[in-house]
Amino acid sequence: MYIYGGIFAALAVAPLFLNPYWVDVLNNVGLYAILGLSLNLIVGHAGLFNLGHAAFFAVGAYTAAILNTQFAIPVLWLLPACALAAGLFAAVIARPIIHLRGDYLCIVTIGVGEILRIALTNDIFGITGGPNGIFGISRPTVFGYVIRKPHEFYYLIGAFLMITIFLFHRLENSRFGRAVNYLREDETAAEGSGIDTSHYKLAVFVLGAAWAGMAGDLFAAKMTIIAPESFSFWESVVMFAIVILGGSGSIPGVLLGAVLFVGLPEAFRDFADARMLIFGAAMVVMMIVRTEGILPQRPRLYPLPGSGGTGGKA
Amino acid sequence: MTLLSLTGLTKSFGGLMAVNEVSFDVPVGAVVGLIGPNGAGKTTVFNLITGNHRADRGTVLFEGRDITHWRTHRIVKLGIARTFQTIRLFQNLSVLENVLAGCHCRMRSGPAAAMLRTPGARREEKAALERALAELAFVGLAGQEMQLAKNLSYGSQRLLEIARALATEPKLVILDEPAGGMNEQETAALIGTIGRIRQRGITTLLIEHDMSLVMKACERIVVLEYGSRIAEGTPEAVQGDPKVIEAYLGTED
Numbered sequence: 001m002y003i004y005g006g007i008f009a010a011l012a013v014a015p016l017f018l019n020p021y022w023v024d025v026l027n028n029v030g031l032y033a034i035l036g037l038s039l040n041l042i043v044g045h046a047g048l049f050n051l052g053h054a055a056f057f058a059v060g061a062y063t064a065a066i067l068n069t070q071f072a073i074p075v076l077w078l079l080p081a082c083a084l085a086a087g088l089f090a091a092v093i094a095r096p097i098i099h100l101r102g103d104y105l106c107i108v109t110i111g112v113g114e115i116l117r118i119a120l121t122n123d124i125f126g127i128t129g130g131p132n133g134i135f136g137i138s139r140p141t142v143f144g145y146v147i148r149k150p151h152e153f154y155y156l157i158g159a160f161l162m163i164t165i166f167l168f169h170r171l172e173n174s175r176f177g178r179a180v181n182y183l184r185e186d187e188t189a190a191e192g193s194g195i196d197t198s199h200y201k202l203a204v205f206v207l208g209a210a211w212a213g214m215a216g217d218l219f220a221a222k223m224t225i226i227a228p229e230s231f232s233f234w235e236s237v238v239m240f241a242i243v244i245l246g247g248s249g250s251i252p253g254v255l256l257g258a259v260l261f262v263g264l265p266e267a268f269r270d271f272a273d274a275r276m277l278i279f280g281a282a283m284v285v286m287m288i289v290r291t292e293g294i295l296p297q298r299p300r301l302y303p304l305p306g307s308g309g310t311g312g313k314a
Numbered sequence: 315m316t317l318l319s320l321t322g323l324t325k326s327f328g329g330l331m332a333v334n335e336v337s338f339d340v341p342v343g344a345v346v347g348l349i350g351p352n353g354a355g356k357t358t359v360f361n362l363i364t365g366n367h368r369a370d371r372g373t374v375l376f377e378g379r380d381i382t383h384w385r386t387h388r389i390v391k392l393g394i395a396r397t398f399q400t401i402r403l404f405q406n407l408s409v410l411e412n413v414l415a416g417c418h419c420r421m422r423s424g425p426a427a428a429m430l431r432t433p434g435a436r437r438e439e440k441a442a443l444e445r446a447l448a449e450l451a452f453v454g455l456a457g458q459e460m461q462l463a464k465n466l467s468y469g470s471q472r473l474l475e476i477a478r479a480l481a482t483e484p485k486l487v488i489l490d491e492p493a494g495g496m497n498e499q500e501t502a503a504l505i506g507t508i509g510r511i512r513q514r515g516i517t518t519l520l521i522e523h524d525m526s527l528v529m530k531a532c533e534r535i536v537v538l539e540y541g542s543r544i545a546e547g548t549p550e551a552v553q554g555d556p557k558v559i560e561a562y563l564g565t566e567d
Contacts, residue, residue, distance in 0.1 A: 175418060
């Protein structure tokens with residue numbers, strides 16, 4: 001607890017001591033942390049391999065960009081619209097494929113991600129601006145205050161990340177959170193215990209996608225320009241790796257994963273050539289020595305009688 | 315009064331007739347045993363009742379309602395819970411959470427209620443926890459709540475499956491070889507547990523190879539061989555039935 005408090009305090013004042021470049025790096029870390037947490041619901045908690053998460057991020061970002069530039073709706077007001085668009089898109093594509101197991105689902109989600117990226121590049125419906133994307137997205141305003149500089153975005157993204165952590169922590173420790181864990185552990189047993197497995201797979205997929213859609217809104221607002229290249233397969237891979245290496249099903253793990261995957265490469269920019277090599281080696285080592293991730297999911301605690309009200313030992 | 319009624323239930327896998335025109339009734343409050351040599355189709359019958367397999371023909375009536383092609387989770391909610399022959403626990407989750415899985419279908423709160431932690435969701439969570447602890451105590455696993463399921467002994471894992479099934483508040487529990495892998499002492503305790511399940515007014519249908527358990531615990535026995543029902547009756551009647559003796563021991567020539 002003290003550790004988390006200390007980290008939180010340090011991060012709260014960090015922009016005062018960092019130059020705009022590093023604040024922007026932290027903004028990216030925050031954005032990927034939100035994306036990682038949303039994917040963690042799907043991959044970490046439900047065990048559904050989704051390697052196309054960038055598609056939902058893209059749907060959110062493009063929804064924000066189109067509605068903002070065409071109808072001048074303030075970007076932050078568009079958060080629910082982005083969530084809805086990404087969630088609907090996920091529901092439509094997941095419905096026929098969600099029953100696929102493991103690697104099959106993985107391949108289909110890769111396909112979906114690529115199809116969407118190519119569709120965006122080809123200016124689908126004439127509204128996505130083709131390869132150039134959409135520019136001129138307006139700056140977000142909070143109570144009339146326009147958010148423009150990196151350190152201002154820092155607090156906006158930070159606030160959204162905090163809300164995400166808070167809500168997802170509660171979600172993990174609930175009937176819903178347990179249900180998706182059951183289906184990850186053993187689908188037949190889950191169904192046999194009375195859990196509607198296909199409903200929960202779809203629900204968790206849509207929820208994770210909707211959250212990525214909202215992250216897309218923040219991304220569009222931060223960049224003011226979005227283009228298909230921001231939503232490539234590589235982005236999906238990074239999000240996936242954040243979850244798997246950080247710790248499947250663990251909020252602290254995913255946060256650490258985001259720092260390692262998005263923050264560290266910036267710190268090692270000088271070794272740009274060797275960066276991927278070091279990264280690849282680190283991943284191989286991880287997968288051998290600690291397959292459950294750096295900070296794996298911990299058992300939930302329950303208020304058991306006779307254990308002081310905080311739950312028994314593991 | 316009949317709780318569960320199977321009529322002409324048939325299922326084949328490729329060319330193999332696993333279950334052939336099987337019919338029998340399970341009366342309310344009874345303990346019924348389903349026995350037969352290996353490969354007789356006992357587990358397939360269970361899988362047809364609980365919706366894990368789809369029947370080719372025939373019907374399954376539960377409280378007069380046709381549930382033949384229902385999906386498993388709906389059947390559980392209606393009041394049929396089961397255990398598995400090959401233990402299927404959530405191995406990496408705690409003992410307590412395994413039982414909470416059974417409570418799931420009697421709860422309602424969704425993701426929004428969880429995020430907002432509504433009073434209703436909290437109340438429901440508290441009630442589920444109490445129920446899960448009670449079921450663990452009922453099968454004799456009190457005090458092991460926070461163990462991981464995979465760390466339990468084989469016999470305890472079987473008991474945990476029973477606790478999970480009971481947590482669904484079933485009218486009928488279906489136990490697939492509950493004494494499999496248990497020693498004599500554990501089996502004796504299990505017979506006691508089955509008796510107490512019955513005292514709670516829950517009907518039991520079980521598959522078991524341990525004949526001492528079957529003869530002690532069951533009041534009615536159905537015998538299957540090659541997918542067909544060859545005998546049905548009280549333990550004494552079934553034990554003396556020449557067809558049953560032949561199925562188990564073979565004929566002299």
